[in-house]
Amino acid sequence: DAKTTQPNSMESNEEEPVHLPCNHSTISGTDYIHWYRQLPSQGPEYVIHGLTSNVNNRMASLAIAEDRKSSTLILHRATLRDAAVYYCILRDLNYGQNFVFGPGTRLSVLP
Amino acid sequence: EPEVTQTPSHQVTQMGQEVILRCVPISNHLYFYWYRQILGQKVEFLVSFYNNEISEKSEIFDDQFSVERPDGSNFTLKIRSTKLEDSAMYFCASIKGLAGGETQYFGPGTRLLVL
Numbered sequence: 263d264a265k266t267t268q269p270n271s272m273e274s275n276e277e278e279p280v281h282l283p284c285n286h287s288t289i290s291g292t293d294y295i296h297w298y299r300q301l302p303s304q305g306p307e308y309v310i311h312g313l314t315s316n317v318n319n320r321m322a323s324l325a326i327a328e329d330r331k332s333s334t335l336i337l338h339r340a341t342l343r344d345a346a347v348y349y350c351i352l353r354d355l356n357y358g359q360n361f362v363f364g365p366g367t368r369l370s371v372l373p
Numbered sequence: 374e375p376e377v378t379q380t381p382s383h384q385v386t387q388m389g390q391e392v393i394l395r396c397v398p399i400s401n402h403l404y405f406y407w408y409r410q411i412l413g414q415k416v417e418f419l420v421s422f423y424n425n426e427i428s429e430k431s432e433i434f435d436d437q438f439s440v441e442r443p444d445g446s447n448f449t450l451k452i453r454s455t456k457l458e459d460s461a462m463y464f465c466a467s468i469k470g471l472a473g474g475e476t477q478y479f480g481p482g483t484r485l486l487v488l
Contacts, residue, residue: 294473305377305464305479306416313474349416353473360406360418360429361466361477 266350271368274340282335282367284350289330294353296361297324297335299346306349306363309335345371375399377480379465385486386455394450394483396465405448406466406477407440409433416464422448455487 267285274280286295297309310317310324312333317324323336337344349366378397386392398405407419420430422440439451448467452459465480 292473296476300416305466305482308476308478311474311476360408360421360431362418363408363416365415 266352266364268348268350268364268367270365271370273370273372274337274344275372276342277339280337280340280344280369280371282337282348282350282369283332284334285332286350286352287331289352290354292354295324295326295330295333296351296353297322298349298351298361298363299344300349300366301343301346306361309348340369340371342371342373345369375478377465377467377478379463379480379483381483382481383484383486385488388457388487389454392452392455392485394452394463394465394485396448396450396480397446398448398465398467399469399478400446402467402469402478404428404468404471405440405442406468407450408464408466408479409461410464410482411458411461419450419463452485455485457487460485460487 294311294313296311298306299309300306310319310322312324312326325334347366347368349363351361380395405422408416410416418431420434420440421428437453441449462482462484464482466477468475468477
């Protein structure tokens with residue numbers, strides 16, 4: 263699996279937008295970019311994924327750089343419940359077995 | 374919304390004992406996984422299972438571990454003789470297909486403590 267790098271931790275104030283970056287400079291043309299998060303004492307939870315175009319869903323937005331070597335997960339208004347570890351994971355379009363988790367970014371949300 | 378369920382939520386066992394962790398994947402999913410997460414560390418892949426056989430396993434998944442789908446709904450992870458270092462959260466996951474855009478759904482986990 264291609265590797266991703268993320269900051270170890272980030273902080274945000276409640277109700278403000280949060281931009282979580284991910285670098286994946288060795289991404290291949292068939293890799294999907296997935297974001298998961300893990301709330302304290304819970305299993306990983308799907309957030310969003312994309313291939314080339316920016317994506318929006320009810321949880322977040324995913325902005326993918328034109329060269330696809332980086333992406334940004336955007337939480338439009340952080341809440342206390344968004345405090346979690348966020349993982350950026352690449353999965354090949356044609357073949358994907360397990361998800362390879364890195365250390366992720368620990369997001370703290372301040373009231 | 375369909376979800377992956379796991380039982381028990383917590384299990385305490387003595388070193389050397391056998392444990393079985395149970396999972397019910399989402400009903401129309403075809404691929405099943407076990408991951409583990411040692412406290413404070415990252416989520417690690419153990420094994421994937423498809424069509425009643427192991428399709429991939431990690432170095433962690435040694436002879437002490439086995440998986441089974443005993444019926445049409447359950448997926449189990451057995452640890453034959455637990456060691457202290459098996460203490461971790463164990464997550465089951467399932468996915469409908471293997472295309473890169475498919476979403477893997479995780480269960481809430483079983484916290485295993487080996488004394």
